[in-house]
Amino acid sequence: MNIKLFWRPWLLVLVASLLLGGCASTGGPVSLAEVREFADASARLGGYAELSKRYRDTYEREQPYLSPAADRIARENDTRRKAVYEDFIAIQKSLVLYMQTLSLLAGEARYDLSTQLDDLGNGLKANSESGLQQRHIIAYTGLTRLLTRVIASGYQNRSVETMVRDGDADVQVLLEAMINLTRLYAKTNENEKKTILGIFDVEIPFSTRNSDRMLVTLAKVHYLNKSTEYKLIDKRYDLALQGLTKVALAHQKLREHLHDLRADETRKMIAAYGRDLRALRDAISE
Template sequence: MNTLRTLCTSALLAASLLLGGCASNRVNLEEVREFADASARLGGYAELSTRYRDTYLREQPYLPPAAEQVAKDNDARRHAAYNDFVTIQKAVVLYMQTLSQLAGAARYDFSPQLDTFGVGMAGMSNTTLGQKQVGAYTGLARLLTRAFTSRLQKESVETMVREGDADVRILLEAMASLTDIYAAAHENEKKTVLGFFEVALPLAERPQDRLLYTLARAHVQAKTSEYRLVDRRIDLARQGLAKVAQGHQKLRENLDTMSSSEMRHMLSDVVRDLNLIRAGLASD
């Protein structure tokens, strides 16, 4: 009996030491989760995509007849490309959401992510995206499917970051380039609308047109405020994309030191900046 008790005590002690060793070596993933979560919730880009799609609806009343057909053609192209542009954003958000769950303490179920990726892939048959972007999207989908089968949580996070870095970088670069396209369309719309009033307002300064002139001036002020707000949102969206790209690159470069104080502070700083950008977008 004493021998059995001794063996049991020894076994419990060994198990305790083993578990203690595992706990002491466990990589702290809290900052990784916070970074991924803040990246997924950043916002801004989707709203700019929708605004870009609907450009013609806003500028049409101010277009000269000679520009009408060109504007309609541009409108058709925007609508054709819109779903692809949004698909890129959804892929990055899904990646970040998955990374956040993998870095969390709770058990996770990735069925919704896989279902969403399936829908996205089905819409790629007539894509307007380039081969590079389609390849990155496909690679990310395959990576997620494979990472979900990993038996150890830490290995899943490392797999996601290491193997997903190139594809995530390509998609973030595409989103940044598309933001430039949105900005160019916004500038063109601003010139069209405000330019219309620059020409039309002086012609409405007669006393009998006073009411019309006053209403037009109020409309110009409202449109000017709207465009100033969009300018700010574009700037914040660019900052956010750059910050997400920076954080993921640093995470990839320092996978072996994720739990170090320096790395954790760096990620915390990125999260703080992303939250400030998100707050700025929300305040608009």
Template sequence: MNPLRTLSSTALLAASLLLGGCISNRVNLEEVREFADASARLGAYAELSTHYRDTYLREQPYLPPAADKVARENDAKRHAAYDDFVAIQKAVVLYMQTLAALASADRYDFTPQISTLGTGLTGLAKTTLVQNQVSAYTGLTRLLTRAFTSHLQKESVETMVREGDADVRVLLEAMIGMTEVYAAANENEKKTVLGFFEVALPLADRPQDRLLYTLARAHVQGKTGEYRLIDQRFALAREGLAKVALGHQKLRENLATMSSSEMRHMLSGYVRDLNMIRAGLTAD
């Protein structure tokens, strides 16, 4: 059996369980829930992954024929990596969604989360990830499957954070690194597209080409604005992922006092920051 495939049979068995959220002497986990929920809703990473995958579609009209062959080869590599990149992102989001559910005061049903475990990374022979990232992904999905069958809410939150911390850290570091790759690809695309116009526009600055010249300049202004916006989103995504990683680290370090006023205040600060980052990521 492929070690990168999730334990779907166990997950499907867990789908029938509606877990109760009430325990005696329940600690206050509201800030834990809010932090996990805010971390799970940092959804622009998936959009940035798609933007990276589709680089060739945007740059192809501006490529000289001599560069097209290399660009198509890079396009094939990006498509090969895309599914793995998205699988990592989905695993981290699912972990945070599960942690938020476990920290909720309400009853919770993991059926929606279980349904996402049916797909995983590509096979070991094809994966574009390094071994520690593969191991972290596999370990996290196994932890999630176990969490779906747990009946003790407080213990489940502590278990999730304690046992998931190392794998979550590896996957978040991978996502931050991938964002750097995305940003580098976007920078190359920007140079290709805007460089095309730097060469072509002076040649079109003649009275008979005035309409074409004006339209081209307007197009350049629009593309420049697009690249500025996507650069800002890359920066915000990196900042958000770093906040998630640091918040989870602090939660792991303070499991015994996660209901203390100091820890709750700290988590509330991370939630505030993540909400602001998410607003920036979705702004036009």
């Protein structure tokens, strides 16, 4: 029998179709471009680190305006803030590294993130004043272990689906912690604003002597500058909260749609989250 008889044109078409069909069914990095873009936008959202630093440095801004009695209390608060600052930043670092790892799994590039594991720290400490609870500590430990396992293995046998499935619960708890901490930052900033601007509100109306005219003018200019500063910062708190909430919701949607990540509707939904996060990042950077 002549084997060449079996290689008819229709058979070539059938083989090609099967090969292409197999590729489509398994999916590839290109088909997860929207996931990669969402993860990149989440990792680069910004705002939280800056606001954490501002929270830490509250006393430096308040100190010139404080009475001796108020200064003693403020210094105690300053010590407490600086003690928890590294923990607050560690939460963000773990989530950024998670998103970078998710982006890598969803893309074609392969690069080493192992050096960033060393920057995660040794764990968190519960803090009743900040709202960090034992479940936040457990989630942080769980996520860092997942990242260590995935990155140290060279991403072998790991996909976007398994990464999201294994990480979602811890990601949600840590994003909740960041949202709560951002609200704490905003509350602290509001108290600072009342302390500083309140001095001017009380003192300026009583400074009516002609000899105080230049001093009052300078005080009014300073008051105006500080008021503008606080308005801009208030906007950043709001944008940061919007961004963190959107990241949490988008990751939840990823978890719910693991079975159809490559479907058109799912890809459109994920792409929309990515666009929203990029817009928020641009607004925070203004």
